[in-house]
Amino acid sequence: xxxxxxxxxxxxxxxxxxxxxxxxxxxxxxxxxxxxxxxxxxxxxxxxxxxxxxxxxxxxxxxxxxxxxxxxxxxxxxxxxxxxxxxxxxxxxxxxxxxxxxxxxxxxxxxxxxxxxxxxxxxxxxxxxxxxxxxxxxxxxxxxxxxxxxxxxxxxxxxxxxxxxxxxxxxxxxxxxxxxxxxxxxxxxxxxxxxxxxxxxxxxxxxxxxxxxxxxxxxxxxxxxxxxxxxxxxxxxxxxxxxxxxxxxxxxxxxxxxxxxxxxxxxxxxxxxxxxxxxxxxxxxxxxxxxxxxxxxxxxxxxxxxxxxxxxxxxxxxxxxxxxxxxxxx
DNA sequence: CAACAGGATCCAC
DNA sequence: GTGGATCCTGTTG
Numbered sequence: 479x480x481x482x483x484x485x486x487x488x489x490x491x492x493x494x495x496x497x498x499x500x501x502x503x504x505x506x507x508x509x510x511x512x513x514x515x516x517x518x519x520x521x522x523x524x525x526x527x528x529x530x531x532x533x534x535x536x537x538x539x540x541x542x543x544x545x546x547x548x549x550x551x552x553x554x555x556x557x558x559x560x561x562x563x564x565x566x567x568x569x570x571x572x573x574x575x576x577x578x579x580x581x582x583x584x585x586x587x588x589x590x591x592x593x594x595x596x597x598x599x600x601x602x603x604x605x606x607x608x609x610x611x612x613x614x615x616x617x618x619x620x621x622x623x624x625x626x627x628x629x630x631x632x633x634x635x636x637x638x639x640x641x642x643x644x645x646x647x648x649x650x651x652x653x654x655x656x657x658x659x660x661x662x663x664x665x666x667x668x669x670x671x672x673x674x675x676x677x678x679x680x681x682x683x684x685x686x687x688x689x690x691x692x693x694x695x696x697x698x699x700x701x702x703x704x705x706x707x708x709x710x711x712x713x714x715x716x717x718x719x720x721x722x723x724x725x726x727x728x729x730x731x732x733x734x735x736x737x738x739x740x741x742x743x744x745x746x747x748x749x750x751x752x753x754x755x756x757x758x759x760x761x762x763x764x765x766x767x768x769x770x771x772x773x774x775x776x777x778x779x780x781x782x783x784x785x786x787x788x789x790x791x792x793x794x795x796x797x798x799x800x801x802x803x804x805x806x807x808x
Numbered sequence: 809c810a811a812c813a814g815g816a817t818c819c820a821c
Numbered sequence: 822g823t824g825g826a827t828c829c830t831g832t833t834g
């Protein structure tokens with residue numbers, strides 16, 4: 479890893495270039511600016527959960543795809559797993575480095591590709607959050623409980639200071655009606671960023687509903703085809719708002735390595751063996767999903783152990799700490 | 809000390 | 822009844 483995303487300096491040169499009419503663009507740029515400015519606010523009171531700080535997860539997750547850690551993005555086929563760096567065309571990222579003289583057309587095309595990739599990732603993340611939180615994509619529909627879930631989630635994802643209390647009792651409609659200034663008043667630290675995130679949601683949910691042109695997401699409902707093959711169809715529980723099972727939730731996290739790979743990841747996907755890298759974080763996510771603020775790994779692991787009898791999850795043959803195995807990976 | 813195993817109880821659906 | 826959540830005791834590495 480080491481160097482932070484090359485060519486992604488916060489200033490105009492590395493700015494996200496989204497379609498000019500895109501409301502998403504505005505939100506993204508606001509969020510990006512808030513997170514990467516020279517006077518970037520460091521409000522995480524506790525030591526960050528993950529080592530590779532520097533950029534907020536928001537940024538990281540969208541640029542992970544440009545410099546993929548997980549092979550899924552590289553799409554080199556199912557076999558090319560683990561962290562073997564993609565040997566071919568490692569410089570897929572078309573940004574910056576406009577060395578090629580007269581290559582402006584190519585550059586534009588490349589930038590368009592990057593834009594659509596970023597927008598696609600934003601939409602995918604919104605979808606994922608919808609599923610994991612069991613909320614609708616349109617913030618206007620949110621109940622006060624949904625709003626709190628979203629706040630918790632966003633705080634957690636983008637390491638914002640805790641602001642949930644400042645927005646208690648607010649429904650989605652009220653939230654959406656609030657200006658950035660009002661956000662700032664309620665939450666001087668991070669209120670503006672939160673507003674920007676909400677902006678993204680407000681403009682982002684539409685394509686999800688209307689089927690506006692965009693690349694299909696592996697997490698679309700109903701389950702679509704992707705290299706994630708076996709997990710997709712089974713995991714897609716939360717589309718209909720049914721209560722999600724723990725094993726489904728775990729698989730959903732495993733499906734998004736570029737978002738949750740720091741918390742939980744496959745050790746051997748074919749065999750269904752996975753490792754919980756950050757037990758506290760996984761438990762916390764599960765708690766958010768189930769509205770159980772007191773959730774911890776002790777309780778979560780007890781629930782996992784209930785799966786032993788049911789033949790859903792077991793300990794792998796060589797038992798290791800925090801490593802479990804899905805009994806029926808296919 | 810954190811992870812692990814599993815019994816017991818409670819609760820929502 | 823099912824699927825968890827919670828609490829607990831005891832074990833293990």
